[in-house]
Amino acid sequence: MVDSRTESFKFLGHEFKPGGWITPSTKAIKKFEERVREITRRNQTVNVEQLVKKKLNPYIRGWGNYFGRSDAKKIFTRYDAWIRRRLRMVQLRSWKKTRKLHRERRCRGWKGNELPRLRMTAWRSSREAHVNFDLPNTWFKDIGLCSLIDIYNELHPQRG
Secondary structure: OOOOOOOOOOOOOEEEOOOOOOEOOOOOOOOOHHHHHHHHOOOOOOOHHHHHHHHHHHHHHHHHHHHHHOOOOOHHHHHHHHHHHHHHHHHHHHOOOOOHHHHHHHHHOOOOOOOOOOOOHHHHHHOHHHHHHHHHHHHHHHOOOOHHHHHHHHHOOOOO
């Protein structure tokens, strides 16, 4: 028997904490990370839009709707940013050469001579300011990426 007012317990992937807080359990979060890593592997060269629509969105939508009723706004915000960074990495890897990154930059209105030198296959490159300029958050909305924080806000309209 567990006294939920003084100690936490886990049930069906949720962790019930004292004070009425409910969050995804650490095991559920680890499984989510593993699955997203599996979907957004580094060694694939694939159309990111198709990857998002066919594989990633159904998983994110399901996980977000299951855990969205809990108090997970911070977790959802953090994983939204992490997923976008993983997709930036996949897109860089698919482009293979920096020429395509520069072409995208010129399409977005960049004028200048100096071009960033970065490794297209490195994880750290997906965090560069140049890459964030070329693949902004609005680009992910345009290709139809499902956002965990949007799911949370739909399920909790009063928290906004």
